[in-house]
Amino acid sequence: MVHQYKLGGYNIVLDSCSGSVHVVDEAAYDMIAMHKELPREEIVSIILNKYSHRPELTETEILSCLDQISALEQAGKLFTPDAFEPMAGAFKARSGGVIKALCLHVAHTCNLSCSYCFASQGKFHGERALMSYEVGRRALDFLVENSGSRRNLEVDFFGGEPLMNWDVVKKLVKYARSIEAEYGKNFRFTLTTNGMLIDDDVIDFCNREMSNVVLSLDGRKEVNDRFRVDYAGNGSYDTIVPKFQKFVKARQGRQYYMRGTFTHHNPDFLNDIKAMLDLGFTELSMEPVVCPPDDPSALTESDRKIVMEQYEQLAQLMLQRQKEGQPFTFYHYMLDLEGGPCIYKRISGCGSGTEYMAVTPWGDLYPCHQFVGDENYKLGNIFDGVTNTAIQEEFRSCSVYSRPECADCWAKLYCSGGCAANAYHASGSIRGVYEPGCELFRKRMECAIMLKAAQDELKS
Amino acid sequence: MDLIKTLNTRDLCESAKNGGCGECQTSCQSACKTSCGIANQECENKTGK
Numbered sequence: 448m449v450h451q452y453k454l455g456g457y458n459i460v461l462d463s464c465s466g467s468v469h470v471v472d473e474a475a476y477d478m479i480a481m482h483k484e485l486p487r488e489e490i491v492s493i494i495l496n497k498y499s500h501r502p503e504l505t506e507t508e509i510l511s512c513l514d515q516i517s518a519l520e521q522a523g524k525l526f527t528p529d530a531f532e533p534m535a536g537a538f539k540a541r542s543g544g545v546i547k548a549l550c551l552h553v554a555h556t557c558n559l560s561c562s563y564c565f566a567s568q569g570k571f572h573g574e575r576a577l578m579s580y581e582v583g584r585r586a587l588d589f590l591v592e593n594s595g596s597r598r599n600l601e602v603d604f605f606g607g608e609p610l611m612n613w614d615v616v617k618k619l620v621k622y623a624r625s626i627e628a629e630y631g632k633n634f635r636f637t638l639t640t641n642g643m644l645i646d647d648d649v650i651d652f653c654n655r656e657m658s659n660v661v662l663s664l665d666g667r668k669e670v671n672d673r674f675r676v677d678y679a680g681n682g683s684y685d686t687i688v689p690k691f692q693k694f695v696k697a698r699q700g701r702q703y704y705m706r707g708t709f710t711h712h713n714p715d716f717l718n719d720i721k722a723m724l725d726l727g728f729t730e731l732s733m734e735p736v737v738c739p740p741d742d743p744s745a746l747t748e749s750d751r752k753i754v755m756e757q758y759e760q761l762a763q764l765m766l767q768r769q770k771e772g773q774p775f776t777f778y779h780y781m782l783d784l785e786g787g788p789c790i791y792k793r794i795s796g797c798g799s800g801t802e803y804m805a806v807t808p809w810g811d812l813y814p815c816h817q818f819v820g821d822e823n824y825k826l827g828n829i830f831d832g833v834t835n836t837a838i839q840e841e842f843r844s845c846s847v848y849s850r851p852e853c854a855d856c857w858a859k860l861y862c863s864g865g866c867a868a869n870a871y872h873a874s875g876s877i878r879g880v881y882e883p884g885c886e887l888f889r890k891r892m893e894c895a896i897m898l899k900a901a902q903d904e905l906k907s
Numbered sequence: 908m909d910l911i912k913t914l915n916t917r918d919l920c921e922s923a924k925n926g927g928c929g930e931c932q933t934s935c936q937s938a939c940k941t942s943c944g945i946a947n948q949e950c951e952n953k954t955g956k
Contacts, residue, residue: 464920465919466916466919467913468914469911470911470912470913475910475911515911516911531923541929547933548933599930784915786950788948789922789952790919790922791922791926791927797935798933802929803933862945892946899914
């Protein structure tokens with residue numbers, strides 16, 4: 448499958464199934480579009496006619512370019528057929544019952560009351576609760592017991608607000624470190640926080656132990672304080688920004704993300720990116736809100752048009768800043784074309800419900816953090832293991848080929864079928880698709896690949 | 908005259924031969940928590956690429 452598009456002054460041709468990216472001249476762009484449809488003589492005639500203002504584009508040059516296109520096809524870099532479907536179940540089947548990542552909901556409570564929160568202010572539509580050390584420790588044992596030969600185990604401290612149960616977080620990290628060598632494991636911890644309770648102890652501990660921290664900030668003060676307020680309605684911006692700045696400075700290059708959400712109220716989210724840059728943050732992520740379409744925060748059709756333009760402008764800003772020696776990272780434009788995921792990973796998609804589960808404060812297991820609180824999707828618990836095997840099989844059978852809507856999508860090996868939770872909330876089935884999300888995803892990939900083309904040009 | 912420039916990319920067909928070790932990040936969980944794609948993630952197999 449070939450996807451051609453023009454963006455930022457580049458003519459880009461993606462060969463989806465080989466992963467090849469070609470940056471081409473406008474005439475070559477046209478030739479590739481016609482290559483499978485028309486005989487060579489006809490293509491030559493059309494190109495000569497269309498580009499008569501380019502005397503250097505002779506018949507010989509055009510034939511040479513057509514030969515190059517054929518050679519790329521022969522080399523498996525263009526018009527590569529999709530032959531991966533028979534491998535679709537192999538990756539998840541091979542992993543068997545292996546679990547390698549848990550999201551520990553250490554606090555189903557929060558010190559902010561953000562109305563757009565998918566976790567309903569941290570309660571996940573249930574009771575407020577904190578995870579006990581005993582439950583957390585059992586969750587870590589459960590992970591080790593079920594991780595087979597996997598070495599790297601990921602554990603995220605999530606909420607609600609995990610810093611509201613900080614002592615338990617620290618004790619759980621200490622416990623995990625104490626069993627790593629014995630079991631031949633490497634724990635990677637992540638903390639997602641709203642920042643309200645960050646202090647020197649949190650900073651020191653996280654910088655020693657957390658491989659990544661995700662810091663929630665929506666950008667401009669007025670945008671952040673629209674939703675990210677305490678229970679009295681006071682905005683959090685003035686409290687959290689100095690704490691985040693101190694935290695990031697002390698992190699000294701270790702991984703972090705400033706993570707914001709944009710909604711119907713700020714589809715011009717590039718201004719929030721710029722606000723974060725002005726504050727000195729360079730590792731950034733702004734995400735479209737996840738909520739029902741009738742929610743007042745939901746992005747409308749006209750918002751999405753603005754967002755699409757913002758994504759393009761964001762790519763241009765990144766390029767400009769790179770040229771000026773002030774680069775920054777946007778999480779969704781991170782692509783490693785030379786070393787990204789293998790094809791097994793790309794066709795099997797998200798490991799939710801199989802390799803990855805969320806654990807509630809009581810020790811119940813759910814396929815991922817976005818399913819917590821939905822009793823239909825309760826998988827079991829950390830004491831008895833997975834008992835709802837029917838639901839787990841539903842997740843195991845998900846792949847990029849299990850959604851008919853993805854069959855002809857050029858981006859399917861970039862998104863791998865997308866998010867099961869988004870699909871479920873949008874369509875009622877984890878095998879559905881969340882098309883508005885797909886549209887934004889495709890745009891992000893086009894921008895990210897265009898950036899790669901531009902960066903390649905800067906190098907040469 | 909070179910009208911086509913091909914960027915260096917991992918050959919996905921080739922990755923079928925030595926991929927699938929399973930050590931990579933399994934979901935969006937340690938990152939954005941809502942909307943990342945698989946392509947954003949890193950390959951952990953430093954020897955098999």
